[in-house]
Amino acid sequence: MQHRTNSFSLGIRICAVFLPTVVTCYSSAAEQVRLQGLVVSGVLVNPEHYTADGGRYDLFLRTVPGGKVTRLTNHQADPKLNLGGAIREPLFSHNGERILFLADYANSDERRTTMTGAAPYANTLLNVWEVRLDTRAVLPITKGEFGWNVFGWSPDDRFICATYPSKAGSLDQDTPIPEDIYVWDMNTRQGRKLTRVPDGVDDAFWSRDGSRIIYQSGPNANLYSIPRQGGKSKMLLRGKGGRFGYSFSPDGRKVAYIDTDTVYVANADGSKPMSVIKLRRAADAAYWPKPQWSSDGQKLAVYELSHCNAHATTKLHVYDTAAGKDKVVATLKEFVTDLMWWRDGQFLLLKTLHAGNTEKPDPKTGWHTFHREGLLAVSVDDGHVAILKQPDEETKGLDWVETLGRSIAPELH
Secondary structure, eight states: OOOOOHHHHHHHHHHOOOOOOOOOOOOHHHHHSOOOEEEEEEEEEETTSOOTTSSEEEEEEEEETTOOEEEOOOTTTOGGGOBOSOOEEEEEOTTSSEEEEEEOBTTOHHHHOOTTSSOSSTTTTOEEEEEETTTOOEEEOOOOSSOOEEEEEOTTSSEEEEEEESSOOOTTOOSOOOEEEEEEETTTTEEEEEEEETTOOSEEEEOTTSSEEEEEETTTTEEEEEETTOOOOEEEEOOOTTEEEEEEOTTSSEEEEEETTEEEEEETTSOSOEEEEEOOOOTTOOOOOOOEEOTTSSEEEEEEEOOSSTTOOEEEEEEETTTTEEEEEEEESSOEEEEEEOTTSSEEEEEEEEEEEOSSOOTTTOOSEEEEEEEEEEETTTOOEEEEEOSOSBEEEEEEEEOTTOOSOGGGO
């Protein structure tokens, strides 16, 4: 799964509420196709040791099926590493052999907090780190105090794209902060600043061939590209306010996006847009998700959150490009935060979030808040649901990689 956009993350913070667990069942399709993969999560390990994230977190890996759990980081094991306890947002490489994550340095917790006990900006003092599954080596990638955002691995897993604000933000920030786009060569561990974006970066992703970074910026949602080696940015599409979630088809000939309450598919240059999915935006929802293409480019999936409260309902839409029809494949009483296709196109994988406040403190953490993420697989054919991970522990981010037919850290299985 790719990193969420800045605007998407803001929506999650605004809309996180208590949600009841959905009653699920296993479809015949789920029984016939073996769901096999790895789930990585930033999991709370010490609620009493205060950090700006509320407690100490570490990364844990879980096998599916089987549920074997492996601890990947231990902030107390190697003091020289200087790894802090605010560990979040893990992101697998495409081949599943490496994991990026955001974390602070061990001496930064006091500086991350304010008089209200909260970090002054979402990722303040968080840097990019890496853990390798074969050696369990944990290494820092970046340094900086203003907070990094990661926007994904290149298709060949050699490079990563990340952004860094040009100055510190604040809780009441009402104007965009200029951001710098960086590319890191993960073989040499050297970073290169590509450009400064005056209006900040709302979304960024790699071109299909890995030669360019494509990013969205500005109040008109314009789409730009810049070569991986650096150079001048080029406008790809002239957008307009209310448009976002650009996603190019696997062959690069089409682009999907959301404009207000409609999913459109257009030519790659934005010409000849065609309405394909009508959505009903919840009045209390602060964002729309990003449409996702199947690997063969024949289908386009998106989810629709009809409420952003205790009665949240998510509809999963799949548009068949050959038939020209939109189908709601499932309706879940869940708050969904991310969506991706299973490699063979038979399933959609969904991150779910149960979060909010409680009147009485939680018996495990002693907190009056909770933030628990899960993972579901939904059959595109019949809409039945399989639970890959229950939202049963305090987490700060979750990611998934499929391992069927691959050799990824075989000792984990």
